[in-house]
Amino acid sequence: MKIKWLFTTLLILLMIAVIGRMVHHGAPYFEFTNAFACQLSLILLLATAFLHRFDKKLVIRWFLFVLLYALIPLTQLFTGEKVHSHAFMASFFFGSFIFCSICNLVYLIRIIKNNTVRRILLAVPSFLWFLSLIYPMMFYGYTMVEHAVFDQPIVSAIVHTNPIEVVSYLTSNYSASELVLYLSGIFVFAALLVYLAVKMNSSAAARELSAGQFVPAVAVALCCSSILAVSTVQLSNKGFDCLARQIISFANYVANSYTEFRDSRIRLAQSTVVELKNPEMKPSLFVLVIGESASSRFLQSYGYPQPTDPVTTEFLHKNELTGADLENPKSLNSINSINFTHAYSSYPQTIESLSLSLSGANQYNGKVLNEMLTLIDAARLAGFETFWIGNKQSESVGFTPPVTRIAQTADHSLFIPDSYIPKYGKYPYDEEILNNLPQLNPDRNTLVIINIKGSHTKYFERYPEKFDVFHDDPDAVINEYKNSLLYSDFVLSQLLDHFKSQPGFSAFIYFSDHGVEPAFKGDDHNVSKFTFSMVTIPFWVALSDKYVGDNAGTVRAMLDNRDKCFTNDLIYDFMLGLMGIRIESLDNREVDITSSSYSIDRQNCLTLYGKQRIDNDPKY
Ligand SMILES: [Zn+2]
Numbered sequence: 001m002k003i004k005w006l007f008t009t010l011l012i013l014l015m016i017a018v019i020g021r022m023v024h025h026g027a028p029y030f031e032f033t034n035a036f037a038c039q040l041s042l043i044l045l046l047a048t049a050f051l052h053r054f055d056k057k058l059v060i061r062w063f064l065f066v067l068l069y070a071l072i073p074l075t076q077l078f079t080g081e082k083v084h085s086h087a088f089m090a091s092f093f094f095g096s097f098i099f100c101s102i103c104n105l106v107y108l109i110r111i112i113k114n115n116t117v118r119r120i121l122l123a124v125p126s127f128l129w130f131l132s133l134i135y136p137m138m139f140y141g142y143t144m145v146e147h148a149v150f151d152q153p154i155v156s157a158i159v160h161t162n163p164i165e166v167v168s169y170l171t172s173n174y175s176a177s178e179l180v181l182y183l184s185g186i187f188v189f190a191a192l193l194v195y196l197a198v199k200m201n202s203s204a205a206a207r208e209l210s211a212g213q214f215v216p217a218v219a220v221a222l223c224c225s226s227i228l229a230v231s232t233v234q235l236s237n238k239g240f241d242c243l244a245r246q247i248i249s250f251a252n253y254v255a256n257s258y259t260e261f262r263d264s265r266i267r268l269a270q271s272t273v274v275e276l277k278n279p280e281m282k283p284s285l286f287v288l289v290i291g292e293s294a295s296s297r298f299l300q301s302y303g304y305p306q307p308t309d310p311v312t313t314e315f316l317h318k319n320e321l322t323g324a325d326l327e328n329p330k331s332l333n334s335i336n337s338i339n340f341t342h343a344y345s346s347y348p349q350t351i352e353s354l355s356l357s358l359s360g361a362n363q364y365n366g367k368v369l370n371e372m373l374t375l376i377d378a379a380r381l382a383g384f385e386t387f388w389i390g391n392k393q394s395e396s397v398g399f400t401p402p403v404t405r406i407a408q409t410a411d412h413s414l415f416i417p418d419s420y421i422p423k424y425g426k427y428p429y430d431e432e433i434l435n436n437l438p439q440l441n442p443d444r445n446t447l448v449i450i451n452i453k454g455s456h457t458k459y460f461e462r463y464p465e466k467f468d469v470f471h472d473d474p475d476a477v478i479n480e481y482k483n484s485l486l487y488s489d490f491v492l493s494q495l496l497d498h499f500k501s502q503p504g505f506s507a508f509i510y511f512s513d514h515g516v517e518p519a520f521k522g523d524d525h526n527v528s529k530f531t532f533s534m535v536t537i538p539f540w541v542a543l544s545d546k547y548v549g550d551n552a553g554t555v556r557a558m559l560d561n562r563d564k565c566f567t568n569d570l571i572y573d574f575m576l577g578l579m580g581i582r583i584e585s586l587d588n589r590e591v592d593i594t595s596s597s598y599s600i601d602r603q604n605c606l607t608l609y610g611k612q613r614i615d616n617d618p619k620y
Pocket residue numbers: 292293349350351513514
């Protein structure tokens with residue numbers, strides 16, 4: 001009887017706490033802070049303990065389960081990250097919160113009298129137990145194998161990858177026997193967890209329910225509060241300030257970002273005024289080639305001692321635009337190059353870096369993808385016909401990556417491997433792009449974006465035998481990397497040759513999504529093993545003589561800025577400047593390298609999404 005009263009009092013307190021919180025912060029958007037989340041978890045724990053009458057078995061299981069979560073921050077400590085003690089506390093309460101929620105769900109299902117219905121429904125908590133047991137294991141497993149923390153970039157890399165890349169990653173990092181060992185280990189482990197998950201149900205409500213209305217009512221109330229709290233945690237980016245909760249929020253954010261992207265595009269397109277600086281200049285053709293994993297540290301055109309990109313090197317040298325050419329337009333070549341000498345990527349991974357390159361979001365304005373217009377939408381609003389040709393698959397594991405979403409908004413988009421792989425059973429070489437170049441409309445301004453596969457791991461799968469040229473390095477992977485760069489050089493020169501003779505040709509631009517540290521093999525652009533080689537990239541532009549003549553001011557600014565620091569999140573601003581697209585509400589002159597007001601240089605240039613200063617690069 002006493003327990004009943006105590007328990008009821010606690011429940012009322014819980015409700016008062018929740019409702020009070022909601023009222024205080026303006027229901028229903030009450031703030032779910034770390035402290036509040038932990039308090040809620042504590043009350044839930046007490047309530048659950050009373051509900052289950054302090055069942056000894058249950059208490060032991062609770063302790064082991066919570067320990068599994070509470071120790072997750074150790075993986076951060078182990079890899080040298082600073083961890084606040086409250087992260088352990090939050091992790092502890094987060095684990096406890098999950099445990100109690102599922103326990104109470106089991107309790108509720110146990111009330112059902114019909115045997116069949118009850119058994120079927122009990123599969124739900126079994127599945128939840130399984131998920132909640134395997135989840136913390138991912139953190140420990142990843143840290144054990146990779147000596148790094150399982151954090152947001154890893155989740156992002158996983159959701160943005162596709163099955164071919166997964167196989168390629170695994171086979172380039174582990175031998176066949178290691179793989180068999182790991183996979184069978186995982187299988188045995190998963191089987192053990194399934195067994196445990198079923199077991200957990202039996203113990204959670206081991207005792208017979210007492211008759212009467214009170215207990216079921218309490219169970220319902222508890223479940224409701226659990227569900228309320230779970231959905232709040234899911235919706236909120238706050239509460240339980242620990243890695244375990246942050247990863248769930250991040251995965252949730254990624255899953256919802258597609259609808260957000262679609263809605264924000266429509267809103268932005270309607271509310272943004274876009275115009276052309278020289279509307280009478282028609283047609284003009286701009287070609288933007290996005291490289292993959294090309295580190296300028298390994299490119300001859302950026303001072304590497306071997307001919308890893310001989311055609312580009314010669315082209316950039318022979319056609320280099322000088323200040324004197326601008327003074328005397330008659331000395332211009334038909335095509336003129338500007339090589340930007342200090343180009344970096346904003347992040348060492350494709351999706352993160354290109355989401356910024358292709359949208360108005362950048363490291364300096366602190367905006368994110370969905371808040372800003374994309375390059376393709378800006379070009380379309382300015383009347384350009386837009387093309388996207390990618391030698392990348394459009395889909396990841398059941399998920400459309402942001403870059404694909406942007407690509408699909410072009411008037412015409414083509415993802416070569418989507419149809420190539422089913423037909424030929426292998427990944428196409430980049431020269432397949434040459435067979436798929438679009439027919440351009442000579443009466444319209446045109447933007448063509450080409451996304452090559454470049455030097456993506458595994459390097460040796462990126463080029464045909466003819467380009468197996470380098471054998472001098474003791475590390476075979478370095479040789480393969482250089483071969484892949486040599487092949488990209490060939491593809492680039494073919495693309496340039498094709499487009500420069502097209503009507504209205506104005507500019508051809510090349511930059512890479514990020515660099516790599518090729519010696520790190522499958523971890524060549526793993527953020528947790530960051531080196532500056534992962535973010536040093538090539539960035540150059542080839543301009544027609546007509547473009548130079550018509551846009552002397554823009555070209556002069558580019559020449560003046562060519563040795564300043566540049567990060568590829570500013571490709572958007574660069575392209576708008578180059579294409580003469582003006583957005584009424586956007587004052588981006590300080591980050592637009594085609595503007596004389598460009599003010600990014602070594603001292604304020606950033607990478608790693610603003611977390612690392614380029615000034616720290618010892619090889620700047
Ligand atoms: Zn990439």
